[in-house]
Amino acid sequence: MGAIYTLYVAGERLTFLTDADDFHHFFQSANVDFQKAVQDPVQNIASVSEESFFQFHTKVHDMVKGRLASSRLVYFHDDLCQEFDKEIDEIVSIKGACNLHQVVRQSMYKAVINNLFGPGVLPTTDMTKFKNLEKNFVLFDELFEYGARLPSFMIRDWTSSKWQLVGMFKDLYKGIKNKKRTENETVLQTLLNLVDDKHAPNYALLFLWASLANAVPITFWCLVFILSDQTVLSKLKRELVSTLGTLEKGKVRITEEQIKEMPYLRWCVLEAIRLRPVGIITRRVIKAFKVKEMVIPEGDMLMLSPYWAHRNPKYFTASEEFRPDRWKDADLEKNLFLDGFVAFGGGRYQCPGRWYAQMEIQMYVALFLHKVDCTVLSDHVPSPSTKHLVGTQQPAEPFLVDLTLKQPS
Numbered sequence: 001m002g003a004i005y006t007l008y009v010a011g012e013r014l015t016f017l018t019d020a021d022d023f024h025h026f027f028q029s030a031n032v033d034f035q036k037a038v039q040d041p042v043q044n045i046a047s048v049s050e051e052s053f054f055q056f057h058t059k060v061h062d063m064v065k066g067r068l069a070s071s072r073l074v075y076f077h078d079d080l081c082q083e084f085d086k087e088i089d090e091i092v093s094i095k096g097a098c099n100l101h102q103v104v105r106q107s108m109y110k111a112v113i114n115n116l117f118g119p120g121v122l123p124t125t126d127m128t129k130f131k132n133l134e135k136n137f138v139l140f141d142e143l144f145e146y147g148a149r150l151p152s153f154m155i156r157d158w159t160s161s162k163w164q165l166v167g168m169f170k171d172l173y174k175g176i177k178n179k180k181r182t183e184n185e186t187v188l189q190t191l192l193n194l195v196d197d198k199h200a201p202n203y204a205l206l207f208l209w210a211s212l213a214n215a216v217p218i219t220f221w222c223l224v225f226i227l228s229d230q231t232v233l234s235k236l237k238r239e240l241v242s243t244l245g246t247l248e249k250g251k252v253r254i255t256e257e258q259i260k261e262m263p264y265l266r267w268c269v270l271e272a273i274r275l276r277p278v279g280i281i282t283r284r285v286i287k288a289f290k291v292k293e294m295v296i297p298e299g300d301m302l303m304l305s306p307y308w309a310h311r312n313p314k315y316f317t318a319s320e321e322f323r324p325d326r327w328k329d330a331d332l333e334k335n336l337f338l339d340g341f342v343a344f345g346g347g348r349y350q351c352p353g354r355w356y357a358q359m360e361i362q363m364y365v366a367l368f369l370h371k372v373d374c375t376v377l378s379d380h381v382p383s384p385s386t387k388h389l390v391g392t393q394q395p396a397e398p399f400l401v402d403l404t405l406k407q408p409s
Contacts, residue, residue: 012301017302023309032290035053045162056195081363087107091107102406109216140161141209142213142394144390169201177192215357219361219364228381265362270332277344278389281304283301315341374403375402381399382399
């Protein structure tokens with residue numbers, strides 16, 4: 001199709017940039033606008049009004065970016081490690097063949113929710129209520145893109161789950177909002193005090209989705225790629241033993257310094273993100289401009305696909321292969337990724353939770369492989385589902401494993 005091409009979809013012009021040399025137009029041009037691209041879908045998905053969105057979106061983005069900055073991860077690290085350690089123990093105690101995606105989802109959901117929303121604020125200790133929360137969120141996530149475009153009467157189950165989740169936050173709202181504000185307040189509490197009362201539960205729903213919808217499936221994919229490659233698995237296990245020592249009885253704690261001492265672990269995580277990033281990111285063209293002698297008119301949706309950008313052989317040799325060692329060429333100490341890597345977006349509204357996400361994925365993968373003996377029962381890596389373009393792709397089929405907690409030495 002060429003470096004630039006336009007598709008007409010449902011009455012909308014979608015113009016795609018595929019050449020990495022042109023990506024600066026997408027991320028830095030004053031002729032495109034992120035907020036105008038996403039406002040309408042956000043209104044359909046979470047029922048946040050146009051007025052409220054434009055009043056609070058930048059404030060919410062900047063708050064999350066500040067609270068989850070790399071320099072502030074220390075405030076989340078130890079509690080999250082403790083939560084992961086506990087949840088992995090509980091989920092792996094279930095014997096027999098199981099779907100790894102379900103294992104990761106169930107153990108990460110509780111831990112991340114408690115870490116960002118506050119312990120016990122959402123029903124993570126009541127199994128019946130948590131199962132209902134999980135059921136509603138999974139459906140909300142799986143049909144997220146349908147909710148952005150289709151009228152509610154066409155997706156009744158999704159709409160029901162959405163309003164049950166909003167209702168849950170409405171029930172919690174007054175109690176959280178009226179809490180005395182402190183330096184140690186949760187991200188949820190800060191969020192609810194930042195936005196308007198009418199839409200506060202709706203913003204909380206969006207924050208729940210942002211907290212779980214991408215990092216959790218990426219964690220699954222990272223484990224799948226590692227477990228499916230014995231060379232990678234052996235190398236990573238050696239790094240884990242070298243840094244963490246042999247497994248001992250009691251709770252396992254991984255410090256921030258230990259995470260930093262495991263570069264191969266981070267390479268594995270970033271390589272999984274490279275292979276399974278979000279499918280599409282978008283901007284609205286607010287003033288016509290030219291790219292490669294082609295005029296992109298005002299009103300177009302400018303599109304960029306990280307999924308395909310990460311398969312550009314100019315930047316990634318053997319681009320379909322899981323090769324963590326390619327990341328040794330990145331200056332990760334300065335947080336500089338490989339050229340051509342755009343998984344976290346760019347420009348003014350780059351992913352505000354990118355440092356927290358990397359921390360949680362590295363921590364979970366390290367704990368899981370350190371504590372669990374995993375026998376792979378499936379004979380291939382599952383294909384990604386085609387349902388997800390906005391978020392990280394879910395697996396199209398189960399990845400079966402047999403899990404056993406390791407015995408301390």
